[in-house]
Amino acid sequence: MKAKRTIITFGDMRVGKDSDRSKRTPTVRKIKSAIVAVDRTKSPAGARPRVETGSSAVADLGAPTAPRPTLAEQAALDRIDLSIDLAPARGASEHGGLILANPILVASGTFGYGVEYGEVVDVQRLGAICCKGTTLRPRAGNAPPRVTETPGGMLNSIGLQNPGVDAVIEKYGPIWQTWKVPVIVNVAGESIEDYVEVARRLDGVPGVAGIELNISCPNVGKGGLQFAIDRDAARAVTAAVRRATELPLLVKLSPNVADVRPIAKAIEEAGADAITAINTLSGLAVSPDRTRAFLGNTYGGLSGPAIKPVALRIVYEVAQVVSIPIVAIGGVTSLDDVLDFLACGAVAVQVGTAIFADPELPVRLGDQLRAECLRRGFDSYRPFIGTALPKRTGASSAKGVEYRP
Amino acid sequence: MTMRLVAAELVDSRQILPGQWLQSFHAPELASGSRAGQFVHVRTGDYSGLVLRRPFSINTADPATGIITLHFRMVGRGTEWMTRVREGERLDMLGPLGRPFEVDPRSHHLLLIAGGLGMAGVRMLADEAIRDGRGITILFGALSASHVYPSSLLPDEVEYVVATDDGSLGHHGYVTELVPDYEAWADQAFACGPQPMLARLAQLAAGRRDRLGVAKLGRKRGGGKSDPLGSAAARRKSFLQVSMEQTMGCAVGACLGCTVIGVEGPLRVCREGPVFAAEEIAWPASA
Numbered sequence: 001m002k003a004k005r006t007i008i009t010f011g012d013m014r015v016g017k018d019s020d021r022s023k024r025t026p027t028v029r030k031i032k033s034a035i036v037a038v039d040r041t042k043s044p045a046g047a048r049p050r051v052e053t054g055s056s057a058v059a060d061l062g063a064p065t066a067p068r069p070t071l072a073e074q075a076a077l078d079r080i081d082l083s084i085d086l087a088p089a090r091g092a093s094e095h096g097g098l099i100l101a102n103p104i105l106v107a108s109g110t111f112g113y114g115v116e117y118g119e120v121v122d123v124q125r126l127g128a129i130c131c132k133g134t135t136l137r138p139r140a141g142n143a144p145p146r147v148t149e150t151p152g153g154m155l156n157s158i159g160l161q162n163p164g165v166d167a168v169i170e171k172y173g174p175i176w177q178t179w180k181v182p183v184i185v186n187v188a189g190e191s192i193e194d195y196v197e198v199a200r201r202l203d204g205v206p207g208v209a210g211i212e213l214n215i216s217c218p219n220v221g222k223g224g225l226q227f228a229i230d231r232d233a234a235r236a237v238t239a240a241v242r243r244a245t246e247l248p249l250l251v252k253l254s255p256n257v258a259d260v261r262p263i264a265k266a267i268e269e270a271g272a273d274a275i276t277a278i279n280t281l282s283g284l285a286v287s288p289d290r291t292r293a294f295l296g297n298t299y300g301g302l303s304g305p306a307i308k309p310v311a312l313r314i315v316y317e318v319a320q321v322v323s324i325p326i327v328a329i330g331g332v333t334s335l336d337d338v339l340d341f342l343a344c345g346a347v348a349v350q351v352g353t354a355i356f357a358d359p360e361l362p363v364r365l366g367d368q369l370r371a372e373c374l375r376r377g378f379d380s381y382r383p384f385i386g387t388a389l390p391k392r393t394g395a396s397s398a399k400g401v402e403y404r405p
Numbered sequence: 406m407t408m409r410l411v412a413a414e415l416v417d418s419r420q421i422l423p424g425q426w427l428q429s430f431h432a433p434e435l436a437s438g439s440r441a442g443q444f445v446h447v448r449t450g451d452y453s454g455l456v457l458r459r460p461f462s463i464n465t466a467d468p469a470t471g472i473i474t475l476h477f478r479m480v481g482r483g484t485e486w487m488t489r490v491r492e493g494e495r496l497d498m499l500g501p502l503g504r505p506f507e508v509d510p511r512s513h514h515l516l517l518i519a520g521g522l523g524m525a526g527v528r529m530l531a532d533e534a535i536r537d538g539r540g541i542t543i544l545f546g547a548l549s550a551s552h553v554y555p556s557s558l559l560p561d562e563v564e565y566v567v568a569t570d571d572g573s574l575g576h577h578g579y580v581t582e583l584v585p586d587y588e589a590w591a592d593q594a595f596a597c598g599p600q601p602m603l604a605r606l607a608q609l610a611a612g613r614r615d616r617l618g619v620a621k622l623g624r625k626r627g628g629g630k631s632d633p634l635g636s637a638a639a640r641r642k643s644f645l646q647v648s649m650e651q652t653m654g655c656a657v658g659a660c661l662g663c664t665v666i667g668v669e670g671p672l673r674v675c676r677e678g679p680v681f682a683a684e685e686i687a688w689p690a691s692a
């Protein structure tokens with residue numbers, strides 16, 4: 001039985017449609033007939049080189065899209081070679097290299113284990129998937145809140161929440177095994193032994209195509225100093241994992257260092273097959289009432305377009321000191337970004353934060369790269385690589401961060 | 406319905422309360438495929454460096470007209486941008502996302518408790534319950550009369566009870582203070598609003614069995630083997646379900662950015678939630 005009846009009625013409290021109209025500032029905003037992730041017609045790779053405006057989320061289904069390619073154009077597109085081996089040095093071993101159908105990967109931590117986006121993303125058309133950071137034992141991660149938007153980017157402090165390597169293998173291995181897209185397991189640890197043990201357990205697991213070491217983790221053996229900022233620790237962990245597995249081995253650089261080049265060189269010397277760069281930049285946001293830090297973990301990692309210039313600079317520097325492949329990461333949202341990173345010496349790129357706004361972006365970038373090759377008359381994307389690097393050795397830019405503010 | 410990317414056309418946009426907007430979108434896939442409690446992740450213009458979508462509860466969904474509505478407060482640049490979208494323009498929405506409210510088929514009386522913008526979280530459940538012939542009471546709390554959700558936007562069948570912090574309309578005090586009057590009448594309760602409100606409701610719900618005696622409850626639910634925490638069956642048997650909020654990245658379960666702390670570990674609001682049984686959440690002790 002109901003106790004109290006306090007039924008309240010109202011006069012017309014709402015602000016009517018017309019009055020609110022008058023409050024609106026008349027805006028002259030050009031709605032670009034856009035991109036947008038809503039064109040569901042799945043045409044073959046690169047079929048429709050479209051203009052990427054990237055500046056509006058307003059979906060315009062009526063926008064004219066480029067006409068479907070003729071049979072001849074399609075045949076030309078199909079002939080373009082987007083494949084890349086990220087572990088050419090492995091090629092000689094029985095396990096072979098790490099060959100991707102195209103150079104657009106999805107970045108660790110932004111695409112889960114490849115299954116979460118379901119039918120929204122056709123994962124088979126990605127170059128590769130880097131899964132969420134995986135540790136030896138399960139981790140519950142950091143206190144919430146864990147993410148917040150920042151100008152042109154976001155901060156995250158997930159804290160490597162994951163179910164542990166055994167659960168990852170058991171749950172996702174059988175799924176990955178059925179995919180033709182390679183899955184690279186991102187590995188984290190707090191000691192060299194941790195990394196080695198995770199790598200051992202991944203070795204030989206069907207469906208695991210490679211390992212990406214996330215070395216932006218505190219090294220308990222060295223008082224919490226991150227592996228990534230300590231050249232000797234970076235070398236040691238890379239060498240130890242190299243001995244533990246035949247899997248293609250990628251090592252991911254942190255940007256939070258004064259000079260990344262000695263670290264990159266040490267990683268190459270220790271036997272890494274490729275370098276991926278960069279992980280997030282250390283940052284902070286303040287709570288709305290300004291009484292504390294916003295994130296439960298205080299500090300977070302900055303990602304998104306805001307970090308692209310930093311990532312470009314690091315790729316540019318590293319490309320001049322190592323000869324193993326470099327996979328660029330940091331703020332990729334468009335074909336122009338992909339081409340910039342290739343020009344600075346990367347052979348492939350990973351897309352991270354941009355997936356959250358535009359889950360279909362990585363697949364579309366592959367198509368756009370193919371179309372760009374055709375437009376330029378190239379039969380592979382290789383001519384795009386390294387074009388912006390200094391032409392002579394000993395150029396001042398080869399010396400690293402040197403600028404006069 | 407499985408989630409998908411949908412181009413939702415804005416057909417109506419109005420300010421229903423100071424700073425609060427109600428927008429209607431033509432999105433037939435969402436209107437017929439969503440259940441109360443679910444949400445959409447809306448892409449905003451990135452002209453000003455906004456890199457994340459914004460999550461919104463589906464406020465109402467009408468399969469007959471293909472219209473869904475969203476109710477939001479203009480709190481930042483993303484929502485400000487949305488208020489300036491013009492009729493006829495289409496927004497990119499990912500949805501429907503998350504798990505819905507679970508109503509026990511035997512429940513006749515549903516109590517909905519909303520604080521402020523929390524109305525958007527439970528609003529659609531009122532429509533579903535009326536369609537299914539259940540009795541509905543909404544308890545609504547706001548700062549003052551000028552922030553009270555207009556009754557004209559609620560179905561006639563709903564009993565609407567208001568509390569304001571300053572007493573300018575209805576009960577003078579918190580909406581949670583109205584709950585004891587309804588806890589015997591209600592078979593299930595569903596809430597959305599600020600965290601302290603939800604924590605207080607969880608506390609009230611936990612003591613309810615003792616206050617009312619288990620006889621009635623034993624007959625209606627409970628008994629038998631218990632369903633795993635977090636399962637739809639367990640949620641249906643729980644007196645109180647809450648719709649939680651958290652800042653989000655992906656909204657599909659991929660980034661682990663949106664967690665709240667559950668009694669068995671972190672829970673993703675976008676995937677295990679946004680609706681949870683009150684027992685699943687590790688409420689802060691201070692509540």
Ligand SMILES: Cc1cc2nc3c(=O)[nH]c(=O)nc-3n(C[C@H](O)[C@H](O)[C@H](O)COP(=O)(O)O)c2cc1C
Nearest residue numbers: 107108109133156214278279303304330331352353
């Ligand atoms: C929510 C989130 C979680 C991440 N988790 C990981 C991780 O587990 N391991 C890792 O190596 N990098 C992780 N990263 C870093 C990304 O892989 C990537 O290096 C970084 O976000 C920069 O790329 P972007 O600007 O395209 O996002 C994460 C990034 C984000 C935004």
Ligand code: FES
Nearest residue numbers: 654656658661675
């Ligand atoms: S928002 Fe990414 S897991 Fe929930």
